[in-house]
Amino acid sequence: MLTLGTQISQYKIISRLGCGGMGEVFLAKDLRLGREVAIKVLYDRLAKDTDLVARFEREARSLAALSHPNIITIHDFSSENGITFAVMEYLEGETLRTWILRRPLDLAKALEIAIAVAEGLAAAHSKAVIHRDLKPENIFITHHGLIKILDFGLARVEISTMAESNSFPTVAEVATDPGVVMGTFPYMSPEQIKGNFVDNRTDIFSFGCVFYEMLTGTNPFYRATAIETSAAILKDKPSKISRNLKQISQEIEWIIMRCLEKDREARFPSTRDLVATLKAVAAHSSDSKLNELKKPIQKKTSTRRLRKVISSIAVLPFTNASKDTEAEYLSDGITENIINILSQLPKLKVMARSTVFRYKGKDIDPQEIGQLLKVQAILTGWVTHHGELLKIQTELVDVFDGSQIWGEQYNRKFADILTIQEEIAHQISDKLQMKLSGEDKKRLVKRHTENTKAYELYLKGRYYWNKRTRVSLKKAIEFFQKAIDLDPLYASAYAGLADCYIIIGIYGGEEDPHEAFNKAEIAATKALQIEEVAEAHTALGSVRIYQHWDWIGAEKEFQRALELNPDYPTAHQWYGNHLMRMGRFDEGIEQLKRAQQLDPLSLIINQSIGWGYYLSRQYDKAVKQYLKVIDMDESFYFTHVELGLVYLQQKRYEEAIDEIKKSLALVGEKPAIIYSMLGYAYAVANQITEAKTVLNHLLEDSKKIHISPVLFAILYSGLGDIEKGFYWLEKACEIRDEYLIRMRVDPVIDTLRAYPRFSELMKQVGLPD
Numbered sequence: 001m002l003t004l005g006t007q008i009s010q011y012k013i014i015s016r017l018g019c020g021g022m023g024e025v026f027l028a029k030d031l032r033l034g035r036e037v038a039i040k041v042l043y044d045r046l047a048k049d050t051d052l053v054a055r056f057e058r059e060a061r062s063l064a065a066l067s068h069p070n071i072i073t074i075h076d077f078s079s080e081n082g083i084t085f086a087v088m089e090y091l092e093g094e095t096l097r098t099w100i101l102r103r104p105l106d107l108a109k110a111l112e113i114a115i116a117v118a119e120g121l122a123a124a125h126s127k128a129v130i131h132r133d134l135k136p137e138n139i140f141i142t143h144h145g146l147i148k149i150l151d152f153g154l155a156r157v158e159i160s161t162m163a164e165s166n167s168f169p170t171v172a173e174v175a176t177d178p179g180v181v182m183g184t185f186p187y188m189s190p191e192q193i194k195g196n197f198v199d200n201r202t203d204i205f206s207f208g209c210v211f212y213e214m215l216t217g218t219n220p221f222y223r224a225t226a227i228e229t230s231a232a233i234l235k236d237k238p239s240k241i242s243r244n245l246k247q248i249s250q251e252i253e254w255i256i257m258r259c260l261e262k263d264r265e266a267r268f269p270s271t272r273d274l275v276a277t278l279k280a281v282a283a284h285s286s287d288s289k290l291n292e293l294k295k296p297i298q299k300k301t302s303t304r305r306l307r308k309v310i311s312s313i314a315v316l317p318f319t320n321a322s323k324d325t326e327a328e329y330l331s332d333g334i335t336e337n338i339i340n341i342l343s344q345l346p347k348l349k350v351m352a353r354s355t356v357f358r359y360k361g362k363d364i365d366p367q368e369i370g371q372l373l374k375v376q377a378i379l380t381g382w383v384t385h386h387g388e389l390l391k392i393q394t395e396l397v398d399v400f401d402g403s404q405i406w407g408e409q410y411n412r413k414f415a416d417i418l419t420i421q422e423e424i425a426h427q428i429s430d431k432l433q434m435k436l437s438g439e440d441k442k443r444l445v446k447r448h449t450e451n452t453k454a455y456e457l458y459l460k461g462r463y464y465w466n467k468r469t470r471v472s473l474k475k476a477i478e479f480f481q482k483a484i485d486l487d488p489l490y491a492s493a494y495a496g497l498a499d500c501y502i503i504i505g506i507y508g509g510e511e512d513p514h515e516a517f518n519k520a521e522i523a524a525t526k527a528l529q530i531e532e533v534a535e536a537h538t539a540l541g542s543v544r545i546y547q548h549w550d551w552i553g554a555e556k557e558f559q560r561a562l563e564l565n566p567d568y569p570t571a572h573q574w575y576g577n578h579l580m581r582m583g584r585f586d587e588g589i590e591q592l593k594r595a596q597q598l599d600p601l602s603l604i605i606n607q608s609i610g611w612g613y614y615l616s617r618q619y620d621k622a623v624k625q626y627l628k629v630i631d632m633d634e635s636f637y638f639t640h641v642e643l644g645l646v647y648l649q650q651k652r653y654e655e656a657i658d659e660i661k662k663s664l665a666l667v668g669e670k671p672a673i674i675y676s677m678l679g680y681a682y683a684v685a686n687q688i689t690e691a692k693t694v695l696n697h698l699l700e701d702s703k704k705i706h707i708s709p710v711l712f713a714i715l716y717s718g719l720g721d722i723e724k725g726f727y728w729l730e731k732a733c734e735i736r737d738e739y740l741i742r743m744r745v746d747p748v749i750d751t752l753r754a755y756p757r758f759s760e761l762m763k764q765v766g767l768p769d
Contacts, residue, residue, distance in 0.1 A: 002026055002041055002083070009080055011039055011087065023056070027090060030075075037075060038091070042084040048624055053084055060086045066127055070120030072140070072148045093143045096214070097136035104217040107247060113139070114211050115278045116147035121207065122271035124149075125200045132198065134206035135187045136213065186221045186229040190262050193230050194400045195371065201264040204274060208259025215241055215248065220260065227365045227402050234262070234401050251281045310376040310398075310405075310432040314351035314369065315339050317360040318381035318392075331383040332357075332466075333459030334392070334421060338379070341425040343567055348432070351375060352569045352599035357466075358632075370399030373600070377405060377432065390414045394424055396431055406431040415452050448492040448531065449483075457483035461496050468503060476500050491536065494527035498539035505546060505738065507673070512706055513738050517547040534565035538574055545578060546738045549766045554578055569599040573608055581742050585616035603629060603636045610639070614646050615745045622646045637666035641674050644681060649747055653685035672698060676711040680748060683718030691719060708732065710739035717751045725752050726761075733764050740765050 002024075006013045011028040014036070018025050023042040030037050046052045060077035067073070076087035096113065099105065105113070117139060124131060131138075131152060140148045189205035191198050212220045220238035223229045238260055242248045255277055261267045268274040315338050320331040336353050343350045351373055359369055366378040376399055384391040390413065396406040406427060410420050449455050461479035464472040477500050483493040501520035505513045521543040527536035541557030544550040558575035561568060576591030589612045595605045606629045613622035626643040629636060644659035660678045664670060679694030695715050698707060713728035729752065732740050743749050744762055752758050 002039075007031075008039075008083060008085065009076075009078060011037065013039070023085075028087075030087075036090045038088045040086045040088065044082075045627075047082065047084045048620075048627070050624075053079075056084060056086070066124055066129065068120055068123035070116045070147055070149060071123060072150050091140055091142050091148060093141050093146075095137050096139040096141060096210070099141065100136055100213060100217060105214045107215065107252070110211065110214040111252070111278065111282050113141070113147050113214065114207075115275065115282065117149060117210070118207060118271055118275045118278055120147075120149040121200075121203050122275055124152075125203070125271050130198065130200055131203050131206075132192070133184055133187075134203055134210060135184050136210060139210065185226055186219050186223075186233065188233065189264070190234050191264060193233055199264070200271060201267050201269075204259050204267050204271060205261075205264070207271075207274070208256050211259065212238065212241065212256050215245060215252075225365065227367050230367065231402050249281070255281065311347060312349040312351075312375040313342065313377045313379060313428070313432070314356050314373050314375045315342070315379045316366060316369065316381075317357050318383050321382045321384045321391075322386065324385070327383070327385045329460045329463035330385055330456075331381075332360075332463050334383055334417075335381070336462060337421050337459075338424055341421065342428065343565070345429065348429075349375070350567070352602065353466075354569075354603070354605075355599045355601035358601040366397050367399055367402045370397070375399060379428065385414065388414050390417060390420070392420055392424075396428060414456075417452060418447055418450075418455060448533075449487045449490045451487045451490070454483040454486040454490055454493070457486065458490065458493050458496065461493065465496060465500055465503075473500050473504060489530050491527040491531035491533055494523045494530070495533055495535040495539060497523035498527065498536065498543075502539055502542050502546075506542075507671075514547065514736070517543050517738070521547060532564065534561040534568045534571060537561035537564065538568065538571045541571075541578070542574055545581075545741055547736075549736065549741065551578075551582060551766055567598055569595045569602065569605060572598065573605050576612065577608060580612050580615050581745060583745050585612065588612055589616070601632065603633055603639075606632065607636070607639050607642065610646075611642055614642060614649075614747070615742075617649075617747065619646050619649050623650075635666055637663045638674075639663075640666070641677055645677065645748065648681055648684050653681070657681045657685060657687075670697075672701065672705075672707045672711055676707075676715055679715050680718040683715065683720075688719070691715070695719075708737050708739045709735070710737055710743065713752070714748050717749055720751070722752065722755070726755070726757055729758075729761055733761055 002008065002013045004013060004015065010032040011030055014027045014029055016024060017027050017038065023040050023046070026039045026041065028037050028039045029035075042053065042056050046056075057077060060074055064074050064077070072091065073089040074086060075089065078085060078087075117134075121131065121134070129152065131149070133151065134149070138149060138151045140150050142148065187206045187209045189198065189202040192202055209219055209221070221229055221232040221236065223232050238257065240253065241256065242250070242253050255274075259267055259274070268277070315335055318331040318335045320328050322330075335356070339350055339353055339356070342348055355373070366380055370376070370378045378397045378399060379394060380397070381392060381394045389411070392410045392412075394406075394408050394410075395404060397403070398405050408424070408427060410423070412420055449458070457479045461476045461483065464476035464479065477497060480493045480496040480500065483490055484497070487493070498520045501516045501523065505516035505520060520539060524536045524539040524543060527533060528540070537557045538561040541554045541561065544554035544557055555575070555578060558571060558578060561571040562575065565571065572591045572595035576588045576595060579585075579588030579591060582588075589609065592605065592609045592612050596602070596609060599605050606625065610622050610625035610629060613619070613625055623643065623646055626639055626646065629639045630643070640659045640663035644656040644663070647653070647656035647659060657678070660674065660681055663674050664678065667674065675694060676698055679691045679698070682688075682691035682694065695712075698712065698715070701707060702712075709728045709732035713725045713732065716722075716724040716728060729740075729743075731737075740761075743765070749758075
């Protein structure tokens, strides 16, 4: 970041003025033109994000397109030595927020500022630029009394550049995906709150909020919480200003209230009309323009249905309201099962388990979560289990206005648990106004077991499987097996067993990987003999590749899983990983991104995208993706390892070693797969003594537990010992080591890949050159 005396381009830094959401602002001297300027510098961590840089540049371009005394002037925009910055005119004074905090403004001053702001907006709108974040913080009053609109960071540029008129042309959203809410509470218009299309009139609504606050000292819609504020913007009529401020004329009140109309058709049709009306009032005019604009607007008739069809939903983790913490498996299991049932409906987008469970135990407003996840409805619930009694309370909320679509309380015997979940799914599909075919209705009532006790054991199995530790996987296996003992035809329990053994086989441990994969294959095959489920095909796809090196067979299994359930995130993820290992990078990343769309907050899926970029040598993208995962959860230890490997390829050796050490610290032990990568990093960084220390530890450990020979091959490769590198690769081939399947594309083995012997080894694994 810039410091006092630093020079960037022709600008010398004098002092720091402040900071904002995207960067810091500095006072600088333009050495070429001899004037003081303000330089806004994007934060280092954000400068690596191409989307944010584009937004920053968009603000600069938006401002550069405008030339008006009430809009801050931009002089320059550039990127130099990794620093992205914009150069603007230097203003001395205070924001309107500071003025309002001291005391409400008198009418004359408020009207003066309102006219200046409206004129600035009119100039922006004439260039097809919509601000979308107008608030007192973004209005500046200089020591000379000039009024300037700041911060067009959320501005949207209309495709049409036609001058503003009383009609509003159709425009395209450039800056934001559909449904994304942009702006600042509580100055957002109703259409912004709903995530709908916005035009010039959204700025007019925000202007009304600011004008109201200048006179009263309070925002017309501000409430204690975001959800209450949203509801007020959508439903409440602002209190009349004239009740407390008798000096406010009816004309001023009428102007503000017209700006604050919920229906944008009822607001001023353009900012030019708003300016004309404000000036007429300021001049105490009673001209025809004011009288004409005060006529009520004829609203268009509408045949809109009482409630729209909702096609996307997130089921938040049900709360365990029981006193017994051991009943946590039940609330989690019911949540997961409802997600799985609703996912069977072809016209309904359902957020995946790992995404919604990121919010487990957090006191976050459901409407806010819905907006973040870009879904239209949120289901919440509470579960109480006491003996044979089960109480489940549910609530379905419309994300756009926070209203309750449906709510129900079920007081039943525990034996009715399967029936209750089916009823909930039916009620939801009905309230969302979904038209279900006969086949869809069958999916809602399809049970994998009729044995309630077996189902309870299955829920416990999934609860522990999701923890993904050695101890929890053993517990999960026990519960799945007990469920199978009670119901030998329980396909889902067999699929759960297969998933457990696959995780053990991939990450290693006390059990031999081949034995683990063999058990996974038996369980997945048994599941498919009972019932064809996507989970079993996905598991079998992993077994085909890890156990048999059957590349074609594995691909067929993944494809069949996706035919059965196109919205199964894990199938897309594991298939994407499979394609990456085959060197089909574009296809692989496409599958991984599809998994991310279905499960956007899944740590492992987001990490897999970073791994895909790493394998395809797109290192900058890999770093950016891994940093996003770390922002999501810094304790997700394996992300640090993979980020370290990317840093090694970029020759950022110290950073690489630090990241891998972070991973070991988070784990609290030295698993071979991570510890060996530390040794490899030492070797590549030419810290030979440290690398050999790691190597000797692993060689000693290999006498007691299974350690993949490939890990030793990687270590010797880093040390430059080609012969020993190939010795361990050949040993890996002899035992059909599971790690060999990624060696065709993994950069850590590049020093061995150049030798003809490597191609021969890959042929044994079934991979082409």
